[in-house]
Amino acid sequence: MDPQNDGRRRSGCPSRELGGARDPQNGMGGGGVTPIEGAPTLGSRAYEGFGGRVGQTVAGSEPDHQSPPIAPDGAPNVIVMLVDDLGYSDLGCFGSEIPTPNLDALAARGLRYTNFHVTPMCSPTRASLLTGLNSHLAGVGHVAHSDSGYPGYAMELTDRAATAAEVFRDNGWDTLMVGKWHLTKDSNCSDAGPRNSWPCQKGFDRFYGILDGFTNFHHPHRLVQDNSPVETDTYPEGYYFTDDLTDRAIDMIRSTKSSNPAKPFFLYFSHGAVHAPLQAKADDIAKYADRYHGGWDLLRAERFERMQSLGIVGADVECAPRNTELGSDVVAWEDLTDDERQINARYMAVYAAMVDNVDQNFGRLVDELRALGQLDNTVIFFTSDNGASREGEVEGTTGYYVHLLGETDTDADLARIDEIGGPTTIPHYPRGWAMACNTPFRLYKINTHAGGHQVSTMLSWPERIRTGGELRDQYLHVTDVMPTLLDLCGIEQPTHRGQDELLPPAGSSFAATIDDAGAPSEHTEQYYEMLGHRGYYRDGMEIVSLRMPLTEFGDHEFELFDLRSDPTERRNLAADEPDLVAELSAAWRQAAWDNQVFPLDEGSGVKFLDRPDWIEGAYDGDVVIRPGSPTLERWRSQRLVLIRSFDIDIRCTFAVGDEGILVAHGDQGGGYVVWVEDGAVAIGHNDGRGRFSSTPPFALTPGDHVVTAHFTAPGGNVWNVALSIDGAPIEGITASGWSVLFPMAPFEGIDVGSDRRSPVSWRLFEAHGSFPYTGNIESATYRPGESAPDSPANLLGMLREMGARYE
Numbered sequence: 001m002d003p004q005n006d007g008r009r010r011s012g013c014p015s016r017e018l019g020g021a022r023d024p025q026n027g028m029g030g031g032g033v034t035p036i037e038g039a040p041t042l043g044s045r046a047y048e049g050f051g052g053r054v055g056q057t058v059a060g061s062e063p064d065h066q067s068p069p070i071a072p073d074g075a076p077n078v079i080v081m082l083v084d085d086l087g088y089s090d091l092g093c094f095g096s097e098i099p100t101p102n103l104d105a106l107a108a109r110g111l112r113y114t115n116f117h118v119t120p121m122c123s124p125t126r127a128s129l130l131t132g133l134n135s136h137l138a139g140v141g142h143v144a145h146s147d148s149g150y151p152g153y154a155m156e157l158t159d160r161a162a163t164a165a166e167v168f169r170d171n172g173w174d175t176l177m178v179g180k181w182h183l184t185k186d187s188n189c190s191d192a193g194p195r196n197s198w199p200c201q202k203g204f205d206r207f208y209g210i211l212d213g214f215t216n217f218h219h220p221h222r223l224v225q226d227n228s229p230v231e232t233d234t235y236p237e238g239y240y241f242t243d244d245l246t247d248r249a250i251d252m253i254r255s256t257k258s259s260n261p262a263k264p265f266f267l268y269f270s271h272g273a274v275h276a277p278l279q280a281k282a283d284d285i286a287k288y289a290d291r292y293h294g295g296w297d298l299l300r301a302e303r304f305e306r307m308q309s310l311g312i313v314g315a316d317v318e319c320a321p322r323n324t325e326l327g328s329d330v331v332a333w334e335d336l337t338d339d340e341r342q343i344n345a346r347y348m349a350v351y352a353a354m355v356d357n358v359d360q361n362f363g364r365l366v367d368e369l370r371a372l373g374q375l376d377n378t379v380i381f382f383t384s385d386n387g388a389s390r391e392g393e394v395e396g397t398t399g400y401y402v403h404l405l406g407e408t409d410t411d412a413d414l415a416r417i418d419e420i421g422g423p424t425t426i427p428h429y430p431r432g433w434a435m436a437c438n439t440p441f442r443l444y445k446i447n448t449h450a451g452g453h454q455v456s457t458m459l460s461w462p463e464r465i466r467t468g469g470e471l472r473d474q475y476l477h478v479t480d481v482m483p484t485l486l487d488l489c490g491i492e493q494p495t496h497r498g499q500d501e502l503l504p505p506a507g508s509s510f511a512a513t514i515d516d517a518g519a520p521s522e523h524t525e526q527y528y529e530m531l532g533h534r535g536y537y538r539d540g541m542e543i544v545s546l547r548m549p550l551t552e553f554g555d556h557e558f559e560l561f562d563l564r565s566d567p568t569e570r571r572n573l574a575a576d577e578p579d580l581v582a583e584l585s586a587a588w589r590q591a592a593w594d595n596q597v598f599p600l601d602e603g604s605g606v607k608f609l610d611r612p613d614w615i616e617g618a619y620d621g622d623v624v625i626r627p628g629s630p631t632l633e634r635w636r637s638q639r640l641v642l643i644r645s646f647d648i649d650i651r652c653t654f655a656v657g658d659e660g661i662l663v664a665h666g667d668q669g670g671g672y673v674v675w676v677e678d679g680a681v682a683i684g685h686n687d688g689r690g691r692f693s694s695t696p697p698f699a700l701t702p703g704d705h706v707v708t709a710h711f712t713a714p715g716g717n718v719w720n721v722a723l724s725i726d727g728a729p730i731e732g733i734t735a736s737g738w739s740v741l742f743p744m745a746p747f748e749g750i751d752v753g754s755d756r757r758s759p760v761s762w763r764l765f766e767a768h769g770s771f772p773y774t775g776n777i778e779s780a781t782y783r784p785g786e787s788a789p790d791s792p793a794n795l796l797g798m799l800r801e802m803g804a805r806y807e
Contacts, residue, residue: 071172071264071489076461077378078168078485079267079365082129083358084122084180084214084275085445086456087388087437090355094456095307095439097291097299098352102363103458106380109468110460111514114312115567117537118386118478120445120452120530122213123155123182125385125478126270130183130202131161132482132493132505136529137595143213145186147611152596155185156197160503162494164482165203168266171491176252178245179209179270186212187611190633191229200226204268208248212634215272216667217241217279217354218423219758221634221748231630233756233770240281242273242354246361250368257372269365273354276391276400277426277669280353285421287356288349293341295333296348296432297322303439311471313567319440320568323431325546328390328443330432340395340410343417347396347429350421351437376462379488381481384455388437390444392428400426401669401745402688405717412689419690424762426669426688440568448528448535448544449569461488465514472513474521475537479507487511506595527591532601536588540564543574543584549603552806555585604803609792620784627753627777637665637749643713643740643792645785650674650707650752651778654700660754660773662707663780666746667758672738674709675764676700676773683709683721685738686760688745698723698733713740713788740788752780 040046047054052064092100093107118125123143124135131138136152144155157163165175177199184197189211199207208225215221220241223230249269256265292299304319323330333341369375397403398413398420419425434444434451441450457476459465486493487509495502512519528535532547534557545557560574560581574581592598601607619639625632640646650662654676662681664673670688674681680697687693708724717740723733748758754772759765787793 069170069172074377075172075264075489076463077264077267077369077374078173078489079269079378079380080129080164080481080485081269081271081362081380081382082126082179083271083382083384084273085386085389086274086355086384087434087439088441088451088454088456089303089307089439090274090388090437091359091456093310093458094312095303095310096355097302097306098288098355100355100359102359102366103382106362106366106382106460107458107469109462110380110458110465111468111470111472112312113457113459113472113474113476113513115473116383116455116457116476116478117453117526118383118455120386120447120528120533122180122275122385124530126181126183127157128478128506129481130163130165130268131157132479132507133158133161133503134479134506134527134595136597137503137506140183141529141597142531142601142607144182144184145213146608147185147187148607149610150596150599152598153607156188157183157202158503160500162497162502163203164485165199165266165268166497167203167482167486167491167494168489169203169205170494171489172263174256174263174265175203175205176249176256176265177204177207177209177268177270178249178252179268180213180272180275181207181209181211181270182213184211186635190636191630192636195227198224198227206252208252209245209270210272214275214277215241216277216423216426216669216747216758217272219667221667221757222631229630229633233754235757238281240357242271242357242361245269245271246364249365253368253372253374257374271358273358274351276389276428278347278350278354278421278428279423279425280350280357280421282422284353284356285350288352291352292345292348295336295341295344296330296436297333299436300439303436307440313440317440317567318570320442320570323435323443325443326548328431328447328546330435331394333432339414343410343414343420344396344430344432346417346420347392347427348433350427351429351433353421379459379461379464379485381457381459381485383457383478383481386445386453387441387447387451387455388434388444389428390431390434390446392430392434394430396428396430398425398427398690399669399688400428401747402739402741403428404743407689407739409689412691416690423758424668424690442569443546446530446533447546448530448533449546450567452530452533453528459514464488467515470517472517474510474513474519475523475540476510476521477507477523477526479505480510480523481507483507483509484511525587525591527588527595527597529592529597529600532603534558534588536584536591537563538584538587541580541584542569543581543588544569547603550802550806551603553600553602555581558585560584602803602806604799605792606796606800606803609796609799622784623782625750625752625780625782627773627779629752631748631756632750634747634749637746640750640782640784641665641711641741641746642787643717643742644787645713646711647783647785648674648709648711649781649783650709651704651780652707652773653704653776655702655775658773658775659771660768660775661751661764661771662773662777663709663750663752664755664760665748665750666741666760667748668760668762669747669758670741670745671748671760672711672741672746673755673760673764674707675761675771676775677764681707681723682733683723683735684761685719685721685735687739688741692761692763693735693738695721695723695733695735698725698730700725713786713791715789717742717788717790750780750782753777
């Protein structure tokens with residue numbers, strides 16, 4: 001055809017009517033042939049993909065209505081409930097003394113899976129749960145507090161996977177989430193984002209909770225709703241985080257079901273409990289005040305006996321002995337002092353109260369489902385993200401954030417024993433209780449022994465499960481959850497999103513076990529890795545290592561167990577079967593390469609420090625914060641003060657009678673504050689262990705001032721502090737030896753003009769609340785200075801050289 005005589009190409013006009021088959025010359029619909037003036041030009045993509053017919057008028061055209069995806073008739077609602085750091089034996093239906101009647105009722109309606117495994121850490125389990133991939137291949141091989149630059153440790157979900165939320169949404173479910181996310185690298189949690197790995201960008205229609213790994217249960221540091229922080233100065237009396245999450249979950253369900261009763265929902269309820277800080281409501285704590293004075297050895301024995309009577313473990317199974325492994329050992333309860341026994345009993349009472357509260361709130365959620373007529377057609381899957389946590393180590397602590405430095409002060413903890421569980425303490429129990437909670441297994445969260453990853457798990461769906469109360473003992477893994485839920489709901493596992501091919505899931509459906517207690521496990525092999533601890537399971541045999549930092553990797557690390565006869569890992573067969581150890585070790589290595597597990601963490605600490613913000617100084621510049629600004633997020637605030645010197649220039653006006661907070665950074669877990677009271681300015685410091693120190697006050701004269709707080713970091717993990725007014729140092733207004741706050745404190749970010757939520761100074765909070773400054777503040781400018789000589793940033797080269805020896 002002569003293009004000069006082709007009216008369509010010459011004028012750029014398609015036909016009068018658009019629709020039907022595509023015109024191969026211009027990609028448009030090609031119904032009629034009469035050119036019309038003003039239609040799309042040649043090469044335009046207008047109307048591309050339109051399936052109707054377009055004329056010049058609506059009445060003369062045929063529409064192509066785009067309908068949203070609709071779930072099949074009668075499709076079930078789905079609730080995935082993940083509890084944080086819950087031990088294997090912490091529920092009544094798994095042998096606990098803690099009354100959990102609502103979760104026990106879930107077990108009675110459904111099935112208990114007694115051989116279910118996760119990863120030994122929280123973020124990786126979440127990644128596997130939501131994608132069906134092994135955690136390293138999903139991009140989250142450790143908790144989201146590092147950015148080492150390797151694909152297995154990207155600390156956000158890979159784009160090569162579709163999340164359960166995305167798949168359910170694409171198939172017509174409303175997708176809801178409350179609670180802990182912990183799948184965004186910490187440097188991306190600020191208001192500047194990027195938000196690409198936040199929940200609403202990963203398939204959830206609605207989100208309410210925390211992006212971080214944990215928070216204060218009485219005064220959460222930063223709640224997020226959908227894509228925006230929730231601005232809160234003070235929480236109401238009696239506020240408790242688990243209660244709040246349940247309220248929000250119920251509200252979301254009510255909203256969905258009232259708007260469209262036929263539309264099912266997918267709810268991911270990701271608890272902050274029972275992770276530290278161990279905080280609970282006073283009435284719940286009181287229930288357990290006298291329960292735990294018998295100690296962890298007795299409790300472990302009592303729980304094991306109940307587990308055998310319930311059939312959770314077989315009559316021929318032996319409970320693992322008290323942990324004696326180097327660096328993981330537990331002292332006998334009888335060898336503690338009276339003071340140690342007293343405070344340790346209090347720690348466990350608070351923990352039990354947290355478990356109790358989770359159960360109470362689960363009961364409230366079930367009551368709402370029942371009232372809405374939704375309980376029978378709701379699939380509920382319940383599990384924990386890992387085993388009970390050892391992070392309180394030998395002695396426990398009332399200052400969890402600073403205890404992560406390894407600091408111990410039992411006298412300070414004893415001095416506030418009655419406050420443990422309340423808003424002024426940030427506690428964690430000692431690892432003796434974690435051992436008891438992980439009955440009958442060895443070791444704890446982070447370990448690749450069973451105590452780290454074998455967790456209590458339940459599945460309920462009253463319309464489908466007719467044999468409620470039964471047990472299932474098939475070996476299952478968290479990567480099996482997404483395939484199973486999709487199977488139960490009649491949804492195909494997607495292979496593509498758009499034009500992009502997705503990674504296939506590592507797990508497989510265990511739906512067959514619902515009706516058949518003898519159905520074989522489809523999951524016959526599984527690797528484990530966490531912080532260099534390694535393990536490999538194949539058909540009931542297992543190798544596993546307890547990693548000592550900065551030692552050689554090799555087969556010599558592995559123990560070998562036959563889990564079919566020895567599920568509690570008591571009898572090491574490695575010396576008897578070296579060939580099998582080598583065979584399973586080779587399988588582990590291949591799985592590690594296939595799932596981007598390498599490079600392994602040799603224990604130098606480089607993985608936490610070798611990140612752009614440390615090396616390139618990306619966050620070393622001055623930051624100006626105006627009064628009324630939202631709280632500067634935790635991670636961004638830390639970059640300004642992290643084991644370094646810094647100054648804060650506060651431009652303000654003072655008149656007689658003015659008072660309040662000028663700058664506050666931190667909370668009851670540690671922080672510092674600059675405030676005006678009784679006409680004088682002072683700088684204060686909370687060490688995170690309940691001790692508050694301050695400089696002497698300095699009387700201000702009326703007028704405009706620049707109040708400067710100087711923090712100098714000479715080394716040794718301390719700050720020396722001084723005050724200047726209008727550039728002039730003030731003699732005698734100094735302090736020395738204040739502990740730097742690292743690695744998690746200050747947990748609250750920086751406030752200018754008030755101290756929001758959990759306060760740095762409890763005295764000021766009790767007297768004045770958030771204590772807004774009554775004068776004028778123009779701004780507070782943070783000027784970060786040099787890192788301390790012995791800060792991790794300055795030791796990175798040495799640490800890298802040290803770790804490289806174990807390549």
